[in-house]
Amino acid sequence: MSQTAVGPLSGIRIAGVTKRFGPVGAGVTALEQVDLDIGDGEFVAVVGPSGCGKSTLMRLISRLAEPSTGSISVFGETSNLPPPDMGIVFQGHVLLPWRSILDNVLFPADITGRDRNALKPHALELLESVGLKDFAQNFPHELSGGMKQRASIARALLMRPKLLLMDEPFGALDALTREQMRVDLEALWLEHKMTVVFITHSIDEAVLLADRVIVMTPRPGRVETILDIGIPRTRGLHARRHPEFLRRSEEITDIFLSRGVLQRH
Numbered sequence: 001m002s003q004t005a006v007g008p009l010s011g012i013r014i015a016g017v018t019k020r021f022g023p024v025g026a027g028v029t030a031l032e033q034v035d036l037d038i039g040d041g042e043f044v045a046v047v048g049p050s051g052c053g054k055s056t057l058m059r060l061i062s063r064l065a066e067p068s069t070g071s072i073s074v075f076g077e078t079s080n081l082p083p084p085d086m087g088i089v090f091q092g093h094v095l096l097p098w099r100s101i102l103d104n105v106l107f108p109a110d111i112t113g114r115d116r117n118a119l120k121p122h123a124l125e126l127l128e129s130v131g132l133k134d135f136a137q138n139f140p141h142e143l144s145g146g147m148k149q150r151a152s153i154a155r156a157l158l159m160r161p162k163l164l165l166m167d168e169p170f171g172a173l174d175a176l177t178r179e180q181m182r183v184d185l186e187a188l189w190l191e192h193k194m195t196v197v198f199i200t201h202s203i204d205e206a207v208l209l210a211d212r213v214i215v216m217t218p219r220p221g222r223v224e225t226i227l228d229i230g231i232p233r234t235r236g237l238h239a240r241r242h243p244e245f246l247r248r249s250e251e252i253t254d255i256f257l258s259r260g261v262l263q264r265h
């Protein structure tokens, strides 16, 4: 195996990945020749226009789908089984309406046959750290959209995953809630230091959160460029005033302008 910055047993290595749907020629190429290495504990954001293959990329990493060509290794594992050390958060909260918030957070323990009582203190801790300490016994319909999404994050973290995949997790939230969730996610990541792949179509969110931003081209999605974001942590709310935030956001905007993803008027 060739040597790159990420060792074979660490991080995520995506090599020469193409994903086609449907027959060759007549189908859709969602991703084309994607190469990407993500280090252990890194926070990476993937930003790109709608339909450029972001969700497909996430499904490939989580083994919900297989690449047409190329390979993906997650912490050295190349099999088609879902990596055990993985939590996923989607745009919709996907909480079970008949379970309390605490029981929803404990759901991964129940389906994997773990001792839920042993994990309960951890579940309660997580609920506290996402601001839902007082809502453990409530049901999803009693919570706001932001709170439900916080519960989903707590659930994704229950099994102490090494990898957290987030597919537009704040996409359905209002701007104010979204800003708060972003700040709180950074705090959670600084505490748990898992590897995060955060998918978004928001340039701001990508630059404010990530160590590196992967900018995708329109479909078929390729890696257009990768930007290191040097804004010091903890970034919090004021990161928006950092010159690096403005510089990097402008760089990405210019890329999207040149690709026709954005237009000037």
Ligand SMILES: Nc1ncnc2c1ncn2[C@@H]1O[C@H](COP(=O)(O)OP(=O)(O)O)[C@@H](O)[C@H]1O
Pocket (backbone or CB within 6 Å): 021, 022, 028, 029, 030, 048, 049, 050, 051, 052, 053, 054, 055, 056, 057, 219
């Ligand atoms: N299961 C599927 N079957 C057929 N086409 C799909 C499937 N999933 C995604 N696609 C197509 O692949 C492209 C990329 O989709 P997706 O990864 O969802 O984009 P994004 O998340 O960036 O908006 C789109 O053209 C979409 O229609």
Ligand SMILES: [Mg+2]
Pocket (backbone or CB within 6 Å): 054, 055, 056, 167
């Ligand atoms: Mg998507």
